[in-house]
Amino acid sequence: MITLYLNREIADDGRRESLFAGNFYLYTNLPGAHALADHAKSLIAEAFSGRDPERAQYEMPVDEFVELVGPLKAEFTNGQRTKELCQQFALDLGVDPENTYFDIPRLRVIPADNYLSAGVSYNYKAHRDMWYGHPQQLVNYWVPVFPVVGDNVMSMFTDYFDKPIKNGSNAYDYDEWVAKHRPAATEKITTDDRPHPLPLEEIDSRGEIRIAGGSGDVMMFSSNHLHASAPNLSGVTRFSYDLRTINLEDIRAGRGPRNVDCGATGTTLGDFLRVGDLAPLPADEFAAALQNS
Numbered sequence: 003m004i005t006l007y008l009n010r011e012i013a014d015d016g017r018r019e020s021l022f023a024g025n026f027y028l029y030t031n032l033p034g035a036h037a038l039a040d041h042a043k044s045l046i047a048e049a050f051s052g053r054d055p056e057r058a059q060y061e062m063p064v065d066e067f068v069e070l071v072g073p074l075k076a077e078f079t080n081g082q083r084t085k086e087l088c089q090q091f092a093l094d095l096g097v098d099p100e101n102t103y104f105d106i107p108r109l110r111v112i113p114a115d116n117y118l119s120a121g122v123s124y125n126y127k128a129h130r131d132m133w134y135g136h137p138q139q140l141v142n143y144w145v146p147v148f149p150v151v152g153d154n155v156m157s158m159f160t161d162y163f164d165k166p167i168k169n170g171s172n173a174y175d176y177d178e179w180v181a182k183h184r185p186a187a188t189e190k191i192t193t194d195d196r197p198h199p200l201p202l203e204e205i206d207s208r209g210e211i212r213i214a215g216g217s218g219d220v221m222m223f224s225s226n227h228l229h230a231s232a233p234n235l236s237g238v239t240r241f242s243y244d245l246r247t248i249n250l251e252d253i254r255a256g257r258g259p260r261n262v263d264c265g266a267t268g269t270t271l272g273d274f275l276r277v278g279d280l281a282p283l284p285a286d287e288f289a290a291a292l293q294n295s
Contacts (some may be wrong), residue, residue: 004160006213014097018249021141022259024163027222028213034091035145036218041087042078042243043217049074056148056238059113071111071122074224076245078109085280089144092247092277099278105270107245109147114155114234125233126198128159131225131246133169133199135176135268138258139248140225147241149216154236156221161209162228166263168266171199176268181226199266226259248274250283 006026010017017027029035046055049070059067066268078084088104111123131140144156174197205228212232213221225246234240248271252258271285 004163014095014102014249017095018141018252021222021224022139022226022257022260024160024224024227026158026213027220028215029095029220029222030215030218031096032091032218032220034087034089034094035143035220037087038084038087038091038107038243038245039145039218041083041148042241045074045078045081045109046147046241059117059239061133064118067118068122075111075122077108079106085275086269088245088275089277089280091245095211097247097277098249099152100276101250102247102277103250103271103274103283104277105246105274107243110191110231110240110242110244112231112234112240112242114237114239119144120227124230124232127203128157128205128228128230129169129199130228130264132261132264133171133174133266134224135174135179135266135270136246137248137253137269137271138226138261139252140258141247142223142225142227143245143247144221144223145243145245146215146219147243148238149213150240150242151236152212152214153232154234154238155212155232156238157207157216157230157232158211158213158223159205159207159209159228159230161206163224163226164260164262165206168202169226169263170197170202171263172265173197174199174266176266176270178268224259226262247277 004024006028008028009031010027026152050058053061084107088107092104093099112125113123131142132138215221269281269285274283
């Protein structure tokens with residue numbers, strides 16, 4: 003049985019154990035998460051220069067939208083202020099700042115009505131984050147920048163948490179993705195032919211759930227959950243950000259959900275920064291542990 007816990011006060015070790023069993027945690031009261039959403043709003047307002055960002059897609063051609071959104075996403079992901087707010091976000095959750103590392107967050111910009119679903123606004127098909135080179139011990143945080151509804155959030159396919167599905171992750175290599183395919187995002191307008199690891203069989207949606215929160219509300223889940231960007235039928239562009247953390251003790255001990263179907267090579271761990279001081283994670287030290295997890 004999978005359970006959703008609302009604003010549950012719990013030690014991080016116990017919460018990770020619960021997440022690794024497939025449970026969800028929803029937090030509506032984390033100052034760091036709301037501060038990061040407010041930071042995103044400021045960058046978005048500056049980029050859209052007076053336009054309503056949720057409806058600007060109806061006022062500009064797709065090429066102009068892409069030219070605007072690409073630098074916006076890069077600034078949010080790579081800016082120093084973003085990293086500092088990620089530290090606050092993590093500390094609000096009571097993590098161990100010396101053993102916890104975070105991946106730099108991504109701003110997602112998903113327009114409505116098939117205006118743009120490729121490249122900088124890629125509408126992710128059903129996947130586990132492990133298919134993209136992430137470790138099994140990953141914890142995922144998904145946060146709307148503006149309030150969302152069921153028609154523009156993520157689909158969580160809960161029946162597949164520990165159930166394998168045929169997929170293309172065997173052909174995915176993270177190092178190749180970073181070197182060749184990630185930089186090509188701004189070139190993809192009508193179709194996205196980059197080698198995303200996709201399901202190779204139909205998804206049974208009977209166990210699908212969608213969680214729609216307000217600005218700054220956090221949905222927390224194990225990245226072993228099969229999830230996708232739901233088709234945006236809301237009439238407005240969805241802005242959200244996602245953040246991921248790992249605890250090194252989980253990697254050392256081999257804790258985490260069982261790998262049921264991932265064959266990806268490479269690892270994202272070299273992108274992670276320590277919560278305490280933003281030091282990069284020495285990924286090479288954990289290569290053997292990852293291979294055995």
